[in-house]
Amino acid sequence: MLVKHAASTEAEIRIGTDGKSLDTRGLEFEINDWDRYAVEEALRIKEAHGGEVVVVGVGIDCDPTLRKCLAMGADRAIKVPIDTGMDPYLTAKAIKEAIKGEKFDLILAGVMSQDLNYSLVGVLLAAMLDLPFATAVTSVKIEDGKVRVLRELEGGYQEEDVLPLPCLLTVQSGINEPRYVSIMGIKRARTKELREVKVTLGEPTLVVERIYHPPIKKAEMLEGDAPKIVDQLIEILKSRGLI
Amino acid sequence: MRVFAIAEHRFGELNSISFELLHLANSIKGSGTSEAVIIGRDVAGFARELVRHADKVWVISDESLENYNPDLYIDVLLQLFRIETPDIVLIGHTSQGCELAPYLAVKLGGSVATDVVGVNVSNDAVTVSRYIFQGKLMVDLKITKLPCVLTIRQGVFKEGPEVNGEVINTDIKPSRSPARSFVKFIKPEVGEVDISQADVIVAVGRGIGDASNIKLAEELAQILGGVVAGSRPVIDSGWLPKDRQVGISGKTVKPKLYLALGISGAFQHVIGMKDSDLIIAVNKDPEAPIFGVAHYGIASDLFEIVPLLIKKLKEIRG
Numbered sequence: 001m002l003v004k005h006a007a008s009t010e011a012e013i014r015i016g017t018d019g020k021s022l023d024t025r026g027l028e029f030e031i032n033d034w035d036r037y038a039v040e041e042a043l044r045i046k047e048a049h050g051g052e053v054v055v056v057g058v059g060i061d062c063d064p065t066l067r068k069c070l071a072m073g074a075d076r077a078i079k080v081p082i083d084t085g086m087d088p089y090l091t092a093k094a095i096k097e098a099i100k101g102e103k104f105d106l107i108l109a110g111v112m113s114q115d116l117n118y119s120l121v122g123v124l125l126a127a128m129l130d131l132p133f134a135t136a137v138t139s140v141k142i143e144d145g146k147v148r149v150l151r152e153l154e155g156g157y158q159e160e161d162v163l164p165l166p167c168l169l170t171v172q173s174g175i176n177e178p179r180y181v182s183i184m185g186i187k188r189a190r191t192k193e194l195r196e197v198k199v200t201l202g203e204p205t206l207v208v209e210r211i212y213h214p215p216i217k218k219a220e221m222l223e224g225d226a227p228k229i230v231d232q233l234i235e236i237l238k239s240r241g242l243i
Numbered sequence: 244m245r246v247f248a249i250a251e252h253r254f255g256e257l258n259s260i261s262f263e264l265l266h267l268a269n270s271i272k273g274s275g276t277s278e279a280v281i282i283g284r285d286v287a288g289f290a291r292e293l294v295r296h297a298d299k300v301w302v303i304s305d306e307s308l309e310n311y312n313p314d315l316y317i318d319v320l321l322q323l324f325r326i327e328t329p330d331i332v333l334i335g336h337t338s339q340g341c342e343l344a345p346y347l348a349v350k351l352g353g354s355v356a357t358d359v360v361g362v363n364v365s366n367d368a369v370t371v372s373r374y375i376f377q378g379k380l381m382v383d384l385k386i387t388k389l390p391c392v393l394t395i396r397q398g399v400f401k402e403g404p405e406v407n408g409e410v411i412n413t414d415i416k417p418s419r420s421p422a423r424s425f426v427k428f429i430k431p432e433v434g435e436v437d438i439s440q441a442d443v444i445v446a447v448g449r450g451i452g453d454a455s456n457i458k459l460a461e462e463l464a465q466i467l468g469g470v471v472a473g474s475r476p477v478i479d480s481g482w483l484p485k486d487r488q489v490g491i492s493g494k495t496v497k498p499k500l501y502l503a504l505g506i507s508g509a510f511q512h513v514i515g516m517k518d519s520d521l522i523i524a525v526n527k528d529p530e531a532p533i534f535g536v537a538h539y540g541i542a543s544d545l546f547e548i549v550p551l552l553i554k555k556l557k558e559i560r561g
Contacts, residue, residue, distance in 0.1 A: 009376045009507070012530065037479075086375075086382065089354060116375050118357050119341045127349035132314065132422035135342050136492075148426075152492050153253075153338045156431025156485070163423045174479030205354035209370060209383040216532070219524065219540035226547045230555055233523070233548075236539060240521055242443065242467065242500050243559060 001042045001055045002095060002109040002121060003069055005062035006032035009114055020208045031065045034110025038171040040178040041140055042108050043073045049142055052076075056099060058084060058091050063194065070189035071181040077194040078102075082201050086116060089205045092124035097199040106147065107168040111136050122170040132167040138175050244275040244330045244364055249282075249320070249343065250293055251335050253311070257289050260335035264395055265296040266403025268333055271364045272298075275330070277406065280323065282316055284309040290410045298408035301327070303415045313342045314421035321350055322415045329390045331362075331369065336394035344392045353390040358510070360396045377509040378532030397514065434486030436470050443469025444498045446489055446516070449476040450505015450526060450545060457482055459549055460504060466556045467500070474512045490515040504545045508533025525549070 007013070007027040014023035031039075042053045055069040058080040066077040080098045084090040109122035119135070126133035138158060139150040142165075151159045152172050163169075222229045237243045248264035250257065261279070268277035276298040281289050284306050294300045303319045320343070324332075332347060334340040336358045348355035361372030369386040371393060438444060445464040451457065457471065464471045473483040475490060489496055490512040501519035506512060508524070508531055516522070517536050524537035525545045534540040541548055 007376070009379065010528070013376055013379055015380070086384065089348075114377070117377060120345050120355060120357055123342060123345035124349060124355070127346040133342070133346075134313075134423060136338055150429065151338065153428075154491055155495075156488075156493055158429040160426040160429060161423050162426060167422075173475065174481075177481070203387075205386070205388045206356060207385040207387055209385050211375075211380055211382050214374065214378065214381045214532075214535070216535035219522075219534045219537035221529075221534070221540045221542060226543065226551050229541055229543060229548060230551045233539075233541070233552060234555055234559070236521075236523070237467075237500070240500070242521075243556065 001039060001053055001069070001074065002107065002125070003035040003039065003055050003057050003062075003065055004032040004110070004113050005029050005057060005059050005065035006113050007115040015211050015213075020211055022211065029061070029064070031068050032110055033114050034112060034171065034173050036178040037173050037175050038108045038110045039069050039072055039074065040176045041171050043179070044176065045106070045140065045142060051105065054078060054102065054104075056080070056095055058082065058094050066194055067189055068181060070192045070194070071185040072179060073185065074192075076192055079194060079196045080199055081196055082199065084201070085204075086208055087204050087206045088116070088118045088120035089124060090202050092121050092128060093202045094199045095121070095125055096128045098197040105165045107131070107166070109168070109170045111170045111172050119170070122168060126168040129168075132163045133169065134161055134163060134167070135170040136172045137169045138172050140169065140171075140175075244272050244367070245278065245328070246272045246275060246331045246333065247278045247280055247324075247329045248297070248333045249280050249335075249340075250289065251337060251339055252281075252283060252286070252289060257292060258335060258337070260337065260395070260397050261293060262296055262403070263397065263400040264333040264335065265293065265406075267362060267395060267400040268331075269296065269403050269406060270400075271331070271362050273364065277408075278327070280320065282308050282319060294408050294410050296403060296406050298406055300408065300410045302410060302412045304412070305416050307417055310425050311339050312421045312423065312425055313346065314419070314423055315417045316343060317346050317350065318417050318419055319415050320347060322418065323413065324351060332390060332392045334392065334394050336396050340394045344394045348392040351390050351392070353392060354386050354388040355392045356384055356386065357394040358396050359393045360399050362393065374510065377507060378513075378535070379530055396510065432484075432486050434484055436487070438470055438472045438487055438489065439494045439496050441470045441496070442498050443467045443500045443502075444472050444489070444496055444516075444519075445469055445502045445504065446472045446474065446506060447477055447483075447504045448474040448506030448512075450507075451477065451482070452505070454480070454482040456546075459546075459553075463502070463549055463553055463556075466553060466560065467502075469498070469500070472496070474506050474509075503533055503537065504549065506533050507531050508536060
């Protein structure tokens with residue numbers, strides 16, 4: 001189970017003074033939204049079929065997210081304390097190294113990260129491990145050494161596929177209702193194993209040259225207090241014959 | 244540069260992203276070539292369409308390739324690329340492309356970047372531009388390892404020259420049976436309301452906060468003679484049924500009025516509503532990307548604006 005301690009998109013995001021990094025002081029970090037669903041799915045599979053849920057996180061400060069997964073019910077955590085920046089290839093490579101020696105039936109990851117939005121780490125790892133895989137999964141059913149999945153396609157269509165185990169799936173949000181963390185869960189998480197695995201950072205494949213605000217045309221903003229804004233809004237709707 | 248574009252089709256139709264990839268390929272190839280790859284069964288017709296915009300079209304045809312299967316597609320692509328070596332491989336940022344690109348990158352010993360909206364090639368150095376934080380910021384990335392595989396956002400490279408190259412029929416066949424087996428397609432659920440037919444849509448996003456607040460949007464929609472729709476987080480939370488989802492994995496809508504309440508404006512949503520006649524967005528975050536697509540924006544709390552708007556509309560209606 002791969003998880004990311006990701007920056008929230010809700011807060012104001014400031015660009016660093018070098019123009020090629022993010023000012024982390026303004027950022028709030030949390031478990032990546034897609035990964036919440038993936039952890040829940042992993043826990044449900046374990047509850048139905050037995051086994052162990054191991055969460056793996058890459059990042060120097062990813063402990064809170066790993067602890068959260070343990071509090072949700074994961075059995076143990078592996079932390080890879082390196083900063084892979086904006087290079088998902090390095091993240092996947094680090095995970096590959098970190099889980100060497102681990103036996104697994106299924107690897108789950110979220111479809112994408114909420115901050116960098118690449119949708120890469122899961123499938124990169126599948127390729128590095130030569131695993132069968134499926135992405136954007138909206139249903140997972142374990143059947144006798146196989147897994148039957150639904151995948152989300154464009155325009156509301158879905159596709160049903162069957163994969164052998166072991167394999168790797170990336171989980172789409174909305175697949176389940178992730179559980180809340182209980183006080184008991186938090187207490188229990190304190191006694192669970194969170195192991196650090198050191199790996200060496202690979203050669204970068206993507207180097208950040210510049211981070212900037214997108215050059216977009218802006219909407220005409222309606223200003224003033226609420227009554228004034230609503231009056232303008234009504235005028236716009238009237239002029240378009242909508243009321 | 245030798246630039247390859249992997250064409251995409253489903254249900255017997257070529258996805259227009261295939262041409263957009265070729266337009267991009269033609270603009271960055273320099274003294275090199277733009278080369279399409281079409282994989283499937285009976286795809287000669289597609290090859291004839293593609294070749295109008297490509298220097299070469301490589302056709303890989305087999306019965307087993309009728310429906311997309313990542314294991315077989317990757318297998319045949321690697322056979323082709325072993326002989327015809329790419330510098331850049333372009334793929335649509337689609338449900339297929341997001342599977343093929345990373346896997347190919349690893350097997351080609353190259354690099355990969357996704358959801359790319361700009362590519363710059365100078366002196367054999369490749370730089371790509373993409374959004375991060377769901378549209379709030381952009382980043383330029385230098386690719387340090389070729390070949391690079393890029394997934395390209397739909398709708399960006401719409402125009403390009405005619406090239407009229409040649410079609411090459413390969414005898415490449417899958418060398419293995421797939422690990423993953425395709426079972427069937429499942430059609431979209433049909434609900435009681437077809438939002439794609441509505442003149443007025445009141446759409447809610449994460450900012451609506453809670454299921455109990457949906458009724459606020461419903462009241463407004465009723466007064467305006469419209470329907471309520473939602474973005475992905477609202478559907479994921481079960482606050483609205485799946486058939487009310489606007490966006491790439493839901494429906495594409497073009498109403499006369501699209502009122503976006505508490506929607507941040509991720510690309511996956513915007514692609515489904517950007518062609519609406521009039522878009523008005525309410526979001527308390529003045530940096531929300533939705534204001535990049537809206538005609539009018541209100542950077543306020545929707546819970547201040549919407550109740551007041553409902554009250555005024557009721558007064559007008561008497």
